[in-house]
Amino acid sequence: MNTADLGLPVEVPSTALFTDQYELTMLRAALTAGTAERRSVFEVFTRRLPDGRRYGVVAGTGRVLDAVENFRFDPAVLSFLQEREIVDGRTLEWLSGYRFSGDIWGYPEGEVYFPGSPIMRVEGTFAECVLLETVILSILNHDSAIAAAASRMSAAAGERPLIEMGARRTHELAAVAASRAAYVGGFATTSDLAAGFRYGIPTVGTSAHAFTLLHDSERDAFRAQVETLGRGTTLLVDTYDVAEAVRTAVEVAGTGLGAVRIDSGDLLLVAHRVRRQLDELGATDTKIVVTSDLDEYAIASLAAAPVDAYGVGTQLVTGSGHPTSSMVYKLVARAGSDDPKAPLVPVAKKSSGGKTSVGGRKWAARRLDAHGIAEAEVVGTGPVPGGLADRQLLVELVKGGEVVAREPLDAARERHMTARAGLPMSATQLSRGEPVLPTEYVHGTSGSQ
Known part of the structure; x- marks a missing residue:
């Protein structure tokens, strides 16, 4: 529940400056290069859980939806960017009309997650998606840790x-x-x-x-x-x-x-x-x-x-x-041209040092054992295996720029209790250990679905 639910007035400030400068300089350069409008897929995930933790908890989803809705560049913000010479005139004009028009899918708030889980998937043009990186991570990293x-x-x-x-x-x-x-x-x-x-x-x-x-x-x-x-x-x-x-x-x-x-x-x-x-x-x-x-x-x-x-x-x-969840926001697929119908090509960071990622637009499902207890987090690209089709975890949150999945806070709380109860008993042990579920990857033939 929020104050809107209670019929109370709410001040809604812009969230556009809850970002890092390089989001805007990337936008500026992409506009110059002619790649800003390429269809892109970004995913939020964590490579590992905090040391010794058995599972993570998705929290902050509702706040993310508010932040995306209120991501607007008003005159005062645009003047600040111009005075600092952070962006040029062309980019300022583009920002003045910014409205996220893409799609967001994600684990519903209160759900548990594991290393590699695609906790949130943001789809749209590169330009409109890249601007949301910092504010989404800021909210999810903090709230999920708490x-x-x-x-x-x-x-x-x-x-x-x-x-x-x-x-x-x-x-x-x-x-x-x-x-x-x-x-x-x-x-x-x-x-x-x-x-x-x-x-x-x-x-x-x-x-x-x-x-x-x-x-x-x-x-x-x-x-x-x-x-x-x-x-x-x-x-x-x-x-x-x-x-x-x-x-x-x-x-x-x-x-x-x-x-x-x-x-x-x-x-x-x-x-x-x-x-x-x-x-x-x-x-x-x-x-x-x-x-x-x-x-x-x-x-x-x-x-x-x-x-x-x-x-x-x-x-x-x-x-x-553990005050952060160490989540990252990575480009995992992009089109080869500005054509909205151009197929998506999987992309991934391959550098050394433990910061690699898996390319392709992903789905996730939780496989259960014969007793109905979760036994694996399955993450994949391409078609979803038949046995997991009804166990998929991502739900639609934003469609065509419009929020479609607001819910009372109690629903997220109840969902978490249910999700936690569906894990193996060792999940709630306080002794240090590995994630209670392994993450299994199923690689399809394409990142373009």
Whole structure:
């Protein structure tokens, strides 16, 4: 969901300068060479997953669609390009009328991916496709990294809900995108109000240590919060002495207190002590929320603890050690002339150093074993084998320049849960390992389909 779904006004700035200069200099040179209008196919993929990860998560697709729609060169942008002499007059004129008119296919948001998966395929003229490289990669690399970390954390948490609370640990705009990606990856709520406003994600929040320190006593702070927010609120109990705070919290709110939050110390030990104390005080339904720089490993270590929810910040919004997905955007096929009917010729980078790519316009399908569990990611060119025809992964996102696949954010979130559940059980193990599915290549006879 976004604010348009809610009937709220949305400022839609141009995304045209979310790009690198060489996209525009390539355009300028291609216009001069007469090759700018050649039909081309670009694909987004990653050559490898982050070290030790078993699967990737596609996130940011909805934001990509917005970015493509809003990729416009308005007068202010054109003046900037002219003043810097980045492009010439002919290129400026071409840019002034820019509208992406091609097609985009891709893995639907929330789907899992593996090395070599053609996560997104952008088709059109070279000129209109090459300009989108940087903005597409910027969104997919960031959001997919956050979603992958979120997925690992939600798998470790099991049925216990996760709260995204990392806004203060990253750039203010990245924080909103991170909240969205975390929701796709399995988080239930966010503390970031901009994310709630923009994408309709449920928001939560009560108080910090500063609120307790503001008052003359912890009791005064708890009383003020309960009187304002009700007995179902969450009281922070580790500003001073935890045991004393829990006792005071129940005295103030009664046994119907919603939850207590623990933000420091040995969380496993403290959670057990707090649960025992709450039960002894009759607050058997009061929940325990833990925070304090958690990651998927810390969450897994608390599986046996009497914890009801986790709040995660820094490690989530930084991808839990892997802040990018290392995706690339490569030309894989192009026509031999400007003729729209000219056949596509597969092309690929063949340099050494591990940066080779596979040419040709690709399809992808996921083969299942006899039990319905995924056993391989199959990527190919040419005709799709009959047994995989109904298992294809790419869906049409943009047709003739028009977005055709917008969907509620909850749909991407649900898709991810389904996709992850369809992987082998080892996919959610936190121990380091290889991708849980191998990528198999099937080479057809042509890149021109």
